[in-house]
Amino acid sequence: MNYLALYNSxxxxxxxxxxxxxxxxxxxxxxxxxxxxxxxxxxCCGAGKMPRIASANIHRGEEPPISGSKGSGTIFLSGCTLSCKFCQNFPISQLSNGTDLTVTELAGKMVGLQKRGAHNINFVTPTHYTPQIMAALFVAIGKGFRIPIVWNTSGYEKVETLKLLDGVVDIYLPDMKYVDDEEAVRLSGAPGYREINRAAVSEMLRQVGHLECDDNGIGVRGMIIRHLVLPEGRAGSTGTLPWIAGHLGKETHIALMSQYFPAHAATSTPGIERRVNAEEYGEAVEALEDAGLENGWVQDEPAE
Ligand code: SF4
Incomplete structure (x- = not known):
């Protein structure tokens, strides 16, 4: 792992x-x-000094290179830098439910998941705990931690913060949520999301390159972009997907997700009160194909 070189130097x-x-x-x-x-x-994120986590467990529901056969060691951090009206994890992300840990305790969770056979440690919503996670990694390395680090994020990231992670993170798993900044503010409280997000994924790609897997198809390095299709084209799929092909490359891995449902406050938020229909998801798949993006995962069309 590259983080060993950073540790040793x-x-x-x-x-x-x-x-x-x-x-x-x-x-x-x-x-x-x-x-x-x-x-x-x-x-805004609700985070203080100590890292707070909601759970640390083996998770098998991520993309195949992340979950593999033994599962991903998934650590859900509490709090979030966004405030999505449709968040499925509202009590964790916006009420910050969870348990405060010392850095040493967090390191213990990482090493424990490695011992249970996890292919990687998958930090979910980690941005606001970047220093604490790096400190936990430092402790964990001393205890024999050696598996890849996955950074599973909303993609609302500063490049200067990502630079702290250059060589620390092996696999980036960012969202690309919006192209319309007004929607980003209205639905997620994220001013300037489009350009910030585009700069972030560009920096992530610069650091780790496109996805590389081992002989068993398990990801060892690279990036997978997640794009959740929203009702009425509100995620800007027809803008984001061509941008990825043109700026990051057609070999970029994309997980095009159809599973949106109106959680949390979405049932009373105009434009996102219902599931995505087959036609809307089909338009996003068409945009993916038109852009020439062939790597990644498309889901079944949502049921009408
Ligand atoms: S991580 Fe972001 S949201 Fe949290 S306190 Fe710092 S600047 Fe604010």
Whole structure:
């Protein structure tokens, strides 16, 4: 793993210190709250100093290169830098339900999942805990941790924060949620999402390249972009998919998801109160094919 080289050279320690320094007036993500998280002040994400997790378990429902045959060691972080009206995990992401852990305890979860046979450690919604996760990795390496790190994110990321993760993360799993900034604000509280997101996935690709798998089809390095199709074209699929092909390359792996359902506040939010229909998902599949994107996963059409 590349993170071993960072560990051995002292670079991982330097990045952990830099990350913690930024928590004093937190600017880890584009929300730029400026709160002192070292004093447990909280900003939009609801996160303080200590990492808080909702669960740490083997998960088999991710894309095949992530779940493989033995499952992905999935650690759900509490809180989120977005506030999606349709979030399926509202109590975890927006109420910050979970358990505070020390960095050493988080490292113990990582090593424990490795011992249980997980192919990787899959941090879900990790951005606001970037320094704490790097610190946990440092401790975990000392305890024999060696499997790939997956960064499973909304894609609302600052490039300067991603640079802290260069060589730390093996596989990026970002969302590309919107092309319309007004929708990004209205539905997810994410100003400037489109350009921020596009810069983020470009930086991720620069760091890890396109997806590479081992002989068993298990991902070892690279990026998979997730795109959740929303009703009425509100995810901007016909804009995002050609952009990916043109700017990141047609070999980019895409998971085109049809499973949207109106969770949390979506039932009372105009335009997203219902599931995606077969026609809408079909348009997104057509956009994928027209763009020449052949790597990845398309789901069954949603039932009418
Ligand atoms: S990580 Fe949290 S506190 Fe920091 S800028 Fe982002 S939303 Fe605000």
């Amino acid at each position: 002292g670079e991982l320690s330097r990045r952990i210190r830099e990350g913690y320094r930024r928590l004093a007036a937190c600017d880890l993500c584009p929300q730029n709250c400026g709160v002192n998280r070292l004093a447990d002040e909280v900003g």
